[in-house]
Amino acid sequence: MLAQLGELVRALENDQIAPCFQPIVSLRTGQLRGFEVLTRWVHPEFGPILPDNLIALAEDNGLIGELTNQVFRKAFQATRMLPGRPKLSVNVSPRQMRYTSLPGQIWNSAEEAEFPLDRLTIEITESALLENLTQAGRIAREIKDMGCRLSIDDFGTGYSSLRHLQALPFDQIKIDRSFVSSMTKRRESRKIVAAIVGLGHSLDLAVVAEGIEDEEQTEMLVKMGCELGQGFYYSKPMHASELEGYIAAKPRPVVMTALAPSSAVSILEALPAQRMAQMQAIYDGAPVGLCFVDRGMRYVSLNQRMANMNGLPVEGHLGRTVKELFPEWFTQYEPYLARALEGEATVGVEIDEPATGPRQVEKKIAASYQPVRDEAGEVIGISIAMLDVTEHVHGGGDAGKKRGTKLKSPKTWFLKAAATDVLMN
Numbered sequence: 001m002l003a004q005l006g007e008l009v010r011a012l013e014n015d016q017i018a019p020c021f022q023p024i025v026s027l028r029t030g031q032l033r034g035f036e037v038l039t040r041w042v043h044p045e046f047g048p049i050l051p052d053n054l055i056a057l058a059e060d061n062g063l064i065g066e067l068t069n070q071v072f073r074k075a076f077q078a079t080r081m082l083p084g085r086p087k088l089s090v091n092v093s094p095r096q097m098r099y100t101s102l103p104g105q106i107w108n109s110a111e112e113a114e115f116p117l118d119r120l121t122i123e124i125t126e127s128a129l130l131e132n133l134t135q136a137g138r139i140a141r142e143i144k145d146m147g148c149r150l151s152i153d154d155f156g157t158g159y160s161s162l163r164h165l166q167a168l169p170f171d172q173i174k175i176d177r178s179f180v181s182s183m184t185k186r187r188e189s190r191k192i193v194a195a196i197v198g199l200g201h202s203l204d205l206a207v208v209a210e211g212i213e214d215e216e217q218t219e220m221l222v223k224m225g226c227e228l229g230q231g232f233y234y235s236k237p238m239h240a241s242e243l244e245g246y247i248a249a250k251p252r253p254v255v256m257t258a259l260a261p262s263s264a265v266s267i268l269e270a271l272p273a274q275r276m277a278q279m280q281a282i283y284d285g286a287p288v289g290l291c292f293v294d295r296g297m298r299y300v301s302l303n304q305r306m307a308n309m310n311g312l313p314v315e316g317h318l319g320r321t322v323k324e325l326f327p328e329w330f331t332q333y334e335p336y337l338a339r340a341l342e343g344e345a346t347v348g349v350e351i352d353e354p355a356t357g358p359r360q361v362e363k364k365i366a367a368s369y370q371p372v373r374d375e376a377g378e379v380i381g382i383s384i385a386m387l388d389v390t391e392h393v394h395g396g397g398d399a400g401k402k403r404g405t406k407l408k409s410p411k412t413w414f415l416k417a418a419a420t421d422v423l424m425n
């Protein structure tokens, strides 16, 4: 529905522009964290509506300041004394970010309603280009200096999301609901959501998912490490009179069961930086040689122990193929690598490495090959664990074993050998 200018003027005069409130919750616990304030025209006939052009109409005709004032003032008054003193998020259009009067306006309406500014977040919708970033940056700085937080709205849909993120001092990202609504069905959306959550984490920003409509989305978001959310699953935008009832009602915590295994995701997907650091720690502390090779059998990562076993520095491996580096040993490894790429794991197989290549000693190696899959089940590489068992095999009188034969109880054997190895080193 479209509104006419005359109608807007009358609505403003007759006090018919009012805020609605949509809860923003902690996804894990379901507990209320605040409300987003959404403008509605309380139409004498149709009740609260938002004509598609209302905000633009107000902007085009110099009425956005008045509209915002009315909405902010009413929103502050309605929530100031609510139990738990909830925070508020209010929307500001990119157009408003041109007016140096904006911070003063926000300040005045908050002061008038005695609403503390540290309970206020300003959401800047970024579906339109911020023309003058220097000016917008100055206004943003001023808003922050007043104690408000700054949030980038509809993230991912704008013309230059990342540029805005770099230019303005944001505290929070809101993931656009178009990504959230398709994330349980489309791998691409899921990856985009995961990437935004990861970006938020690495930049130390709060991340809010918009437009959550079901339990499955909530669960997936929680697993990705997204902490906050809003949407019809929690509540539609409410009238001020409904807020106390909402606050008194029981919260809706996440239920971690709805996800089908095929769409399982890990929090690690959203946390590339943490994932890398954690992997490195696991690698460095492991009592066995560990590496990951991609589908082209190229070394992507490995630990020092593996490098030592191979007689080459860690850096000497990275980006090179197993075959290229160890042509003499490769024929022994190849069947297991090929099998892993087909999705089949091999645990605790014993392999002879002849005394050639960079290391001039013959060795007996116990090795495991584990296919590594992405969240869609596709094999993306192989995790290889290796243990030098030359000593154990000779010492234990087990030296007669043929090359490539499976150990009797490979897992126990492997672990026992690993434990001894730890004690000895």
Ligand code: G
Residues within 6 Å of the ligand: 037, 038, 039, 050, 055, 068, 071, 091, 092, 093, 125, 153, 237
């Ligand atoms: O609930 P909903 O249909 O109200 O919101 C539609 C769009 O209008 C959203 O993108 C929201 O950010 C925006 N919006 C709602 N209220 C306001 C407001 O007071 N000012 C501005 N600039 N945008 C608003």
Ligand code: G
Residues within 6 Å of the ligand: 022, 038, 091, 153, 154, 177, 210, 211, 212, 213, 230, 231, 232, 233, 237
């Ligand atoms: O763009 P912004 O996030 O400011 O606007 C919020 C808009 O999204 C409002 O129009 C609001 O009514 C709408 N909205 C809120 N929750 C949901 C939801 O779960 N599903 C859909 N389809 N829309 C939602």
Ligand code: MN
Residues within 6 Å of the ligand: 036, 091, 123, 153, 154
């Ligand atoms: Mn918003």
